[in-house]
Amino acid sequence: TSRLQGKTAVITGASGGIGEATAILLARAGCHIVLLARRQAALEEVAQKCRTEGGDGIKVLAKTLDVNDREAVERLVPELREAGFESFDILINNAGGAVGKEQVGGLSDIDFMISTNLVSLMQLSQTFVNEMKKADSGHIINIGSLAGREAYVGGSVYCAVKHAVKAFTTSLMKELVATGIRVTEVAPGFVETNFSVTRFRGDAEAAAKVYEGFQPLTPEDIAEEIVWCALRPSHVQIAELYVLPSAQGSATIIARKS
Ligand code: 8X3
Secondary structure: OOOOOOOEEEEEOOOOHHHHHHHHHHHHOOOEEEEEEOOHHHHHHHHHHHHHHHOOOOOEEEEEOOOOOHHHHHHHHHHHHHOOOOOOOEEEEOOOOOOOOOOOOOHHHHHHHHHHHHHHHHHHHHHHHHHHHHHOOEEEEEEOOHHHOOOOOOOHHHHHHHHHHHHHHHHHHHHOOOOOEEEEEEEEOOEOOOHHHHHOOOOHHHHHHHOOOOOOEOHHHHHHHHHHHHHOOOOOOOOEEEEOOOOEOOOOOEOOOO
């Protein structure tokens, strides 16, 4: 049986994209699944898929949560305990994204990006590290980005926060070496999801152009990498994993066939 059998995985941004694909694979590996996102209807659909993949042996909970609601995040662990989850083995901080491709952007976009990608990730990490310490075991997996490896035009705020995610995750990994808690950053390049639609403020045409003429990563590709990290034996810690499409070398070096 899988090393993940019977473990509990908590996934933010679970209503679509990488979060959804990861939840489904973890359910298939026998994990109990806590799905967190703002959109309840979409979450319910993902929950159904997880139940189909995981069978009767797993618990699946679809819970509405805005990761930017600090009080709601504070209530999360007690509420999950009430719902029958006793321990938390894997946290996947996947919620996040970029809004706008202009230089810097307005203050509300700046605040939103810092809050969603960084402050929420820090609060959730802190919350679940406290829980995992009780069992002296667990795994925090933070989703970084190519934007945490290079700073590109049109990404000043997003690149800043993703660099911060990388630094935070590395510090946390070092701080927890004496514990049974592992910390991993999985950092993808271009993955075809709703990411670019949000970045281009709903302009689907501009979003589609990002992935034109080459084969981008799929959410399932990154889900496989995340699950691979989680599946390593407990003495193996994948500290970071940088994953690009084969046709991508950097934010701007992409072999497109026109
Ligand atoms: C991944 C998106 O455009 O920074 O976060 O590679 S991008």
